[in-house]
Each structure stands twice: as structure tokens, then as C-alpha cells.
Amino acid sequence: MADIEMEEDHPRLILHNFLTEDECKELEFIHKSCSTIGYRPNVFSTTLSHLIATNSAHLIIPFLPIRDRLKEKVEETFGCEYELVTEFTGLISWSRGASIGWHSDDNRPYLKQRDFTAVCYLNSYGKDFEGGLFHFQDGEPKTIAPMVGDAVIYTADGRNTHSVDEVTSGERLTLTLWFSRDSSHDEDAKLILLLEENVLHKSNNVPWSLLPLPASDNMYWFSPHQASNQDIGFDIRLGRLHALGFDVYYSRDMNFGSDLSELLMEPMQLARRDQLLDHKFVNVLHSLQDANLKLSQTRFNPARRFDYHDHNQRRLLRLV
Numbered sequence: 001m002a003d004i005e006m007e008e009d010h011p012r013l014i015l016h017n018f019l020t021e022d023e024c025k026e027l028e029f030i031h032k033s034c035s036t037i038g039y040r041p042n043v044f045s046t047t048l049s050h051l052i053a054t055n056s057a058h059l060i061i062p063f064l065p066i067r068d069r070l071k072e073k074v075e076e077t078f079g080c081e082y083e084l085v086t087e088f089t090g091l092i093s094w095s096r097g098a099s100i101g102w103h104s105d106d107n108r109p110y111l112k113q114r115d116f117t118a119v120c121y122l123n124s125y126g127k128d129f130e131g132g133l134f135h136f137q138d139g140e141p142k143t144i145a146p147m148v149g150d151a152v153i154y155t156a157d158g159r160n161t162h163s164v165d166e167v168t169s170g171e172r173l174t175l176t177l178w179f180s181r182d183s184s185h186d187e188d189a190k191l192i193l194l195l196e197e198n199v200l201h202k203s204n205n206v207p208w209s210l211l212p213l214p215a216s217d218n219m220y221w222f223s224p225h226q227a228s229n230q231d232i233g234f235d236i237r238l239g240r241l242h243a244l245g246f247d248v249y250y251s252r253d254m255n256f257g258s259d260l261s262e263l264l265m266e267p268m269q270l271a272r273r274d275q276l277l278d279h280k281f282v283n284v285l286h287s288l289q290d291a292n293l294k295l296s297q298t299r300f301n302p303a304r305r306f307d308y309h310d311h312n313q314r315r316l317l318r319l320v
């Protein structure tokens, strides 16, 4: 998998095809559904704590095997088996105008616990975005063109000073992790505390206490070239439900001509192979949360176009 010998002065390694395209798509879906304003201009992020805080803790599940595989690889590569904890896991997207100058990842007093970095590329330079090349200041390799599934791992100290060129078009998406030898910086401890506060201690009497909060509407839309050529466009929440085998059903006539984002926040039910399922959901995100939980093993297929079917009393929203 590795294509270079590691230089002692600049301990780093590139791992080609570390993630499958399906894993990358699954993480991209989570990011499109859940991300929030990130740590730099034109950057959006989805951290595991953000997923818990927005009642989407179940979406942490796909991260876990990837995180463990990466930690093992970093430990094996840098000879520190069983010594590391994961300090941070997050999806980060860089849109046009985003960049970062020369830096090392432990370059602030409050970042000194970071020992190793892993960046996995979830989409590709030249296909999904332009610009956004990664450079190491010294040593080899010097420049990395992000390619879907590839990962780069390196020490977080001054031996691996690096930068990212400005993204000039499209969106560059990464899964970024930092690992620490200091077990007091284990992100799991913080996540479990958050889970306790946000999920386990919520009263069962409070209806919809686990309702996911919608992000801004444009987070759910595919860009025009990925969307259908139908007027109505393409919404990733519906795409996801469809990939899991569901259609969306409304118990009263809906005006499908109105704003789709508003429609998707209306109470609804799921239909499967023309069978209406009993459970009533508060909105489409709520149904998605449930469908994801039940079917978290189901593979994600890039979703197809959807269409309104008004033959069924204008109540069924179905993908075609």
C-alpha cells in the first residue's frame, strides 16, 4: 500500500486506496447532511461531538472502524503500538477560497498533545475540485494531489511543515484525525460524556427528544451537474432514503409545487415496496435517523433522481 520508504528526518507515509469509494461516499453523505461552519473561512466541518450535539450520534458508527484502522496503521508505521489515543476525528470540506499556509499541526501551546496526523482524501483533485494541492516544505514526497481513498500520515511536529494551496473551484473533502500519546486527550472520553448529557439523560417523556436538527437547506442539495435535469433538483435526504429502500408518504395532500425544503420538514411516513409503514415521523430527517439506525449495514449507493407521483393522491414522493 505504501509507495515510499520513510525518511527519518521527515517521518511520513502515503497510503493509496486506504479507504474504499463506498466508505468515502458514506462519509460524504454524513458531511453533506450534518456539517457546520469550520475553523477557517470557506471551511466546513463535521466533528463527532457535533454529531452528538445535533442528535445524530448514530452517524458516528461508520467512523469507528476507519478510525481504528488508521490508528493501527499509524502505530505500526511509527513504532508506537498500543500507545496512541485519538485526539480528534472530523470531516473537513474546503470550498473555493480556502487554503492554509506553512504550519505544523502541533504549532500552538494548546495543540502540543498532537503527535501524529492522518488525512484521508474523500474526493479527487482535478475531478471534484481544482487547486487544493498539499505540499510538504522539506523532504519527499513534496506535493500530494488528493485522490479519493488515499491517506497521508505524518508526525505533527516541525519535521512535517506543510501547506494546502487555495481551492479554486469545487469542494475538497477530507477526513482528518490527530493521534496523541497523552491519554488525557482521548476524544472518546469527551464523546461519552457528551453522549450521556445529550442522549442517555433525555427524558423518554419528551416527544421527539432525539429529533435531528436540520442544517441550512443548501447542505442537502446536490450540485446541478450531479442533480437530475428535472426542475425540482435533487435532495440528498431523499436520495439516502431511496438507497435504503424507502419512499416518503404524506398522510394529507401536499402541494408539491411549494418549497421542497419546507415539505421535507412536514410530518410523514415511510413506504417500502408499495407498503405503507405504520410509524409516523416528525420530518424526513427523523425518518432518516430511524432508517439509518435499522439499516446501518446497508451499503450506500449514490442515489438517483426523484419524482413526485401524483397518481397516489399526490402523497407519495418517490425516486425514479
Ligand SMILES: O=C(O)CCC(=O)C(=O)O
Pocket (backbone or CB within 6 Å): 100, 105, 119, 134, 162, 163, 164, 174, 176
Ligand atoms: O487537508 C489537508 O490536506 C491538510 C489540512 C491541514 O493541514 C490541517 O488541517 O492542519
Ligand SMILES: [Fe+2]
Pocket (backbone or CB within 6 Å): 103, 104, 105, 162
Ligand atoms: Fe495541517
